[in-house]
Amino acid sequence: MxxxxxxxxxxxxxxxxxxxxxxxxxxxxxxFYHSDPQQCYLDGNSLGKLPLATMEAVSKFVTEEWGSQLVGGWSHWIDQPQVAGDLLATATLGTGPGQTLVCDTTSVNLYQLALAAIDALPERSTVIIDSANFPTDRYILQGIAKARGLTLITLDTDGSGGPGALSLEVEDERITAADIAAYLSDDVALVILQAINYRSGARPELGAITAAVKKAGAYMLWDCSHAGGVIDLDFDGNGIDLAVGCTYKYGNSGPGSPAWLFVRTALQKKLQVPIQGWFAQGEQFEMGPDFEKASGIRGFQTATPSIVGIRAVETSYEMIERAGxxxxxxxxxxxxxxxxxxxxxxxxxxxxxxxxxxxxxxxxxxxxxxxxxxxxxxxxxxxxxxxxxxxxxxxxxxxxxxxxxxxxxxxxxxxxxxxxxxxxxxxxxxxxxxxxxx
Ligand SMILES: Cc1ncc(COP(=O)(O)O)c(C=O)c1O
Missing domain, CATH: 3.90.1150.10 (Aspartate Aminotransferase, domain 1)
Structure with missing residues (x-):
């Protein structure tokens, strides 16, 4: 185009x-709820508006589920991160079920998947990010690199520098596969980029970059926070294996609503997240002495999910699915x-x-x-x-x-x-x- x-x-x-x-x-x-009809709200990429259906769903959850069912509710709440994850994946990620969880925050999910990828390639010791990436992504990768003694390359696309900065001339912070290719080697374990840049709004070459990174034997992790719910991410078509994102921007699920993580089925056995929480335990309620990872995407969950948050995610992503x-x-x-x-x-x-x-x-x-x-x-x-x-x-x-x-x-x-x-x-x-x- x-x-x-x-x-x-x-x-x-x-x-x-x-x-x-x-x-x-x-x-x-x-x-949607429009509290001030005269207002021009042009910040839905930061915090989305409140769907009317969410008011009802949350209020119904509070009284009819939490209030009435109390602890008995867990029998049907327990796997909600997977149910909501499947809905989110169909509505916005262009991929099939069993690969997405609605859980935790984007930051925690990014940490989890970044370390899982790095640990899966122990012979490699270089990680790559760009200087125009969202701060949490840069800071988390900086922390991981420091703790693990990895070489961090920060592709400096906006002149702001950062640890291991290497200047890269691009327009509007937009990175192409050719740009990345020059930095890929058999020492690179992981590359982290945004599917839509939080500041410039640029969309990099999702498919071509993913292919180039995978060809070099490394993992590509996309932060889709500013892309999820507004563009067709086509994970299957673009060959995307690992991704995280939030639900409170174009996902309209409310401030601090649970985020999501995506791990393609083919990688689920191989990857192990660093936070081995009890929700990832195969026989969770046996509460045994040793951790044995659950098969499937549940092996990437850490802890008790926010069910009230998930209710808000469900109403919003049902709207997105209806809209197309x-x-x-x-x-x-x-x-x-x-x-x-x-x-x-x-x-x-x-x-x-x-x-x-x-x-x-x-x-x-x-x-x-x-x-x-x-x-x-x-x-x-x-x-x-x-x-x-x-x-x-x-x-x-x-x-x-x-x-x-x-x-x-x-x-x-x-x-x-x-x-x-x-x-x-x-x-x-x-x-x-x-x-x-x-
Ligand atoms: C691109 C991107 N990644 C990560 C985050 C951080 O998300 P959280 O604070 O929910 O972990 C944001 C927040 O705006 C973001 O825009």
């Missing part, structure tokens, strides 16, 4: 309204294309630049724009004109379309208000709030 011309005049609100009128996903918006990940990806592509057309038409004259690939299949559901005053503009968007983006150091504002709850008109209105803010200069002097969160 190459860069398409935006269909229609992006500067007219009627264009966005026409897109909504013909949007096959338009009806899903009414299935192909239609969701198509809306994300068109919505981000509308954003890019408006950056060009309205924002560029104010010194705003685009930090995201223009080719639709090189990105996901969010873009970043850069401006020297990004921090105060992002703040003013929230405080003065009721638009919710987020800010990423040092000069980036992230803006997303979450295809189920967000309309094209909401995107258009958000950009119109941003244009007004830049034109008025009212963002100068907006006082920051006392929060650690940007």
């Amino acid at each position: 190459t860069q398409d011309l935006f269909p229609g005049d992006p500067t007219l609100r009627s264009t966005a309204q026409a897109l909504d009128a013909s949007d096959p996903l338009a009806s899903f918006r009414a299935e 990940i192909g239609r969701i990806e198509a809306k994300a592509a068109l919505g981000t294309q509308l954003m890019i057309a408006l950056v060009d038409a309205w924002l560029a004259p104010f010194g705003v630049t685009l930090g995201t690939p223009r080719q639709p299949d090189h990105r996901g559901g969010h873009i970043i724009i850069r401006h020297p005053d990004a921090a105060s503009i992002a703040l003013a968007l929230r405080k003065l004109v009721n638009v919710v983006p987020d800010y990423r150091q040092p000069d980036a504002i992230r803006l997303a379309i979450s295809p189920l709850p967000t309309s094209y008109t909401e995107v258009w209105d958000g950009f119109d208000r941003l244009r007004g803010l830049l034109a008025s200069g009212d963002y100068h002097g907006v006082e920051p709030e006392s929060s650690r969160v940007t």
